[in-house]
Amino acid sequence: xxxxxxxAAVVGIEARLIEVQCDVTGxxxxxxxxxxxxxxxxxxxxxxxxxxxxxxxSFPPERITANLAPADLKKEGVGFDLPTAVGIxxxxxxxxxxxxxxxLVGELALDGxxxxxxxALPVTLAAREAGIDAVVVPQRNASEAALVEDVDVFAVGxxxxxxxxxxxxxxxxxxxxxxxxxxxxxxxxxxxxxxxxKGQQQARRALEVAAAGGHNLxxxxxxxxxxxxxxxxxxxxxxxxxxxxALDVTRIYSAAGLLDDAAPLACWRPFRAPHHTISYAGMxxxxxxxxxxxxxxLAHHGILFLDELPEFDRRVLxxxxxxxxxxxxxxxxxxxxxxxxCDFTLVAAMNPCxxxxxxxxxxxxxxxxxxxxxxxxxxxxxxLDRMDLAVEVPRLRRSELTGRAAGEPSAVVLVRVERAxxxxxxxxxxxxxxxxxxxxxxxxxxxQCALDREACRLLELAxxxxxxxxxxxxxxxxxxxxxxxxxxxxxxxAQHVAEALQYRVAAER
Numbered sequence: 001x002x003x004x005x006x007x008a009a010v011v012g013i014e015a016r017l018i019e020v021q022c023d024v025t026g027x028x029x030x031x032x033x034x035x036x037x038x039x040x041x042x043x044x045x046x047x048x049x050x051x052x053x054x055x056x057x058s059f060p061p062e063r064i065t066a067n068l069a070p071a072d073l074k075k076e077g078v079g080f081d082l083p084t085a086v087g088i089x090x091x092x093x094x095x096x097x098x099x100x101x102x103x104l105v106g107e108l109a110l111d112g113x114x115x116x117x118x119x120a121l122p123v124t125l126a127a128r129e130a131g132i133d134a135v136v137v138p139q140r141n142a143s144e145a146a147l148v149e150d151v152d153v154f155a156v157g158x159x160x161x162x163x164x165x166x167x168x169x170x171x172x173x174x175x176x177x178x179x180x181x182x183x184x185x186x187x188x189x190x191x192x193x194x195x196x197x198k199g200q201q202q203a204r205r206a207l208e209v210a211a212a213g214g215h216n217l218x219x220x221x222x223x224x225x226x227x228x229x230x231x232x233x234x235x236x237x238x239x240x241x242x243x244x245x246a247l248d249v250t251r252i253y254s255a256a257g258l259l260d261d262a263a264p265l266a267c268w269r270p271f272r273a274p275h276h277t278i279s280y281a282g283m284x285x286x287x288x289x290x291x292x293x294x295x296x297x298l299a300h301h302g303i304l305f306l307d308e309l310p311e312f313d314r315r316v317l318x319x320x321x322x323x324x325x326x327x328x329x330x331x332x333x334x335x336x337x338x339x340x341x342c343d344f345t346l347v348a349a350m351n352p353c354x355x356x357x358x359x360x361x362x363x364x365x366x367x368x369x370x371x372x373x374x375x376x377x378x379x380x381x382x383x384l385d386r387m388d389l390a391v392e393v394p395r396l397r398r399s400e401l402t403g404r405a406a407g408e409p410s411a412v413v414l415v416r417v418e419r420a421x422x423x424x425x426x427x428x429x430x431x432x433x434x435x436x437x438x439x440x441x442x443x444x445x446x447x448q449c450a451l452d453r454e455a456c457r458l459l460e461l462a463x464x465x466x467x468x469x470x471x472x473x474x475x476x477x478x479x480x481x482x483x484x485x486x487x488x489x490x491x492x493x494a495q496h497v498a499e500a501l502q503y504r505v506a507a508e509r
Contacts, residue, residue: 003090006103007068007083008126009075010119011290012338013255013297015126017103019069020080022087027063033084035068038076038289047078047108048085055112055159060092074336076289079117082106082136085159086166098166102134102154103127105141112159116140118257121250121264124148136162142175144254144264147247179265189235189271195409196229199400203230206391206503208413211237212420213482214438215475216324216346216386218309221393222363223356227349230393231305234347235271236410238303239418245301248341252300256293270302272344276311283316284329291331291338296323299344309350310378317383320346324386327439345438348387350379360395388438388475389503420485437482442474449477454494462501476500 003022008015031045052059066084068075083104089095105123106114120141125148127135134152137145142155152174156162164170194204203219207230210217217234219227241249249266253259259266274283274295281287285294296304306312323329327343352358353372358365367375384390421436427448428435440448451459463473477492479500484492 001091001093003087003097005083005087005090005097006101006132007080007105008103008119008123009068009073010077010079010122010255011073012340013122013252013293015119015122016073017126017130017132018073018075018080020083020087020104021067021069022084022091023065023067024060024088024091025063025065029061029063031064031066033066033068035071036074037068037080038074040078041068041075041080044078044081044084044108047081047110048088050110051081051108051112051159052085052088054110055163057089057094057159057163058092060088062092064088064091074289077118078107079105079119079123081108082114082156082159082162086162089163095163095167100134101132102136103132104136104162106136106138106156106162108159114138114156114158114162119255120145121147121254124151124153125251127151136165140261143177143261144250144259146175146177147179147250147265177265179267187268187271189232190268192229192232193236193410194233194407194413197226197233197407198403199396199407200226200230200393201407203227203391203393204407204413206389207234208237208417209479209482209486209503210234210345210347210389211413211417212437212486213388213424213478214345214436215388215479215482216438217348218384218387218390219347219349219393220352220390221349222351222360222395225393225395227393228307231303231307231347231349232271233410234303234345235269237413237417238269239414239421241267241269241301249301252293252297252341256298258298270299271305272299272302273305273307276306276308278312278316280313280316280319284319284323285331285338285340290336291333293340296320296329296342296344297340300341302344304344304346306346306348309348310375312378314378314380318380321382321386343439346387362395385469385471388479391503416486419488420482423485423488424482437478437485440478440481445474445477449481449492451477451480451492451497452494455480455492455497458494458497458501462497462504466501466504468504472504476504479503 005020007018007020009018090097116138120137121144124135124145128151136154139155139157145153154172155175165172246266272295283294285291323342328341330339353367354375355366357363424436480492480496483496483499
């Protein structure tokens with residue numbers, strides 16, 4: 001006998017519907033899975049066999065063939081266990097093929113329990129796009145799958161429960177979600193506050209400008225000056241994610257298997273801080289088979305923090321240059337090309353020299369001129385050219401160190417940042433969701449960054465004196481536009497350009 005069901009394969013952060021075709025015929029007993037299955041799919045034969053027997057069903061002592069169509073797409077993951085088992089039961093006459101079309105995904109334990117899988121959210125989105133209004137998923141994945149509207153999500157805990165539901169012997173209520181409850185859970189990235197930062201007024205100001213315009217930011221200073229603390233305060237002054245941004249981030253983390261079971265919806269901007277020993281594949285994406293998302297994609301709509309910047313492999317850093325411009329990355333492997341989004345704000349921190357005390361004034365630098373040059377060459381000029389702001393973070397004075405922090409808390413700064421972002425989004429009303437200043441295109445830059453006469457003159461002098469590249473010129477304009485927005489000023493004036501140049505000059509050193 002023959003039976004067919006629907007499942008889905010996750011490819012990158014998208015999902016493609018797969019038809020699981022099961023055929024049970026006479027002949028020598030055997031169980032074969034075809035359709036370009038990867039090793040974990042082939043191994044499902046033993047899981048399916050044991051799950052069927054231990055769930056009280058009969059495993060057919062005949063020749064069984066399971067085909068995963070289309071056959072030219074590689075099948076990875078363990079989500080085909082459940083539909084394959086149900087297909088075998090249907091093809092062997094133990095279950096009538098369900099009349100309601102539904103997509104099934106789930107891993108089977110040997111005792112028949114249905115375990116969670118990666119990518120339940122992309123699978124549900126793919127089902128909705130195909131006009132299918134029902135999916136059957138493991139209980140662990142019910143919350144994330146239920147985020148998709150217009151699709152009934154049925155959660156099952158075992159193969160026996162899934163069969164009873166498909167037979168019509170057991171009714172299951174569609175899963176529901178409480179998004180508001182998840183938004184009340186504060187992630188670890190929001191455990192810091194600018195009120196805890198002592199001194200560093202210039203660095204605090206640069207952090208506010210970066211948050212208001214979505215600009216890349218570089219901190220340079222000696223060890224213990226507060227660079228890492230400042231960077232970790234950035235999430236607390238960023239506007240909350242929109243509903244679409246939350247869904248985009250959740251889709252990425254679902255495909256990567258990194259969702260928090262207690263709060264599957266990504267209600268907060270991600271903050272990724274990889275160690276400087278990270279590999280090329282770990283940063284941009286890669287791995288066995290279809291390349292998976294890397295740190296830059298996991299930081300989508302959030303922050304990527306690179307501490308001890310010169311200690312990163314230079315090849316890894318230079319690979320970020322194109323994604324920083326295009327806000328996406330194309331990973332090509334033999335027979336596979338996957339494009340991942342990576343629209344993030346880059347924050348980096350570094351010492352001024354190998355020992356960290358160059359220009360400290362209180363501690364003598366022990367580095368030679370050659371060591372300093374070699375240290376700084378670890379970060380290429382084109383990479384530094386993509387940093388919108390650079391600010392020195394000096395050692396705290398004794399009075400600052402021993403006194404109580406008296407700076408503004410993050411909540412106060414956030415009000416100004418959100419006001420500046422609203423101005424930008426209103427100005428870019430023709431674009432979906434609005435566009436922050438760091439993402440302005442060439443035409444938008446000309447339209448929205450109108451300079452008065454004095455500002456034009458100042459910028460012309462800066463181009464000649466500091467030999468600014470075209471990219472540096474544009475970034476100065478964008479930062480100046482953000483500074484003007486923080487003051488709710490419609491025109492970009494000389495003082496705004498002067499402050500933007502101050503951050504740019506520091507980056508050029």
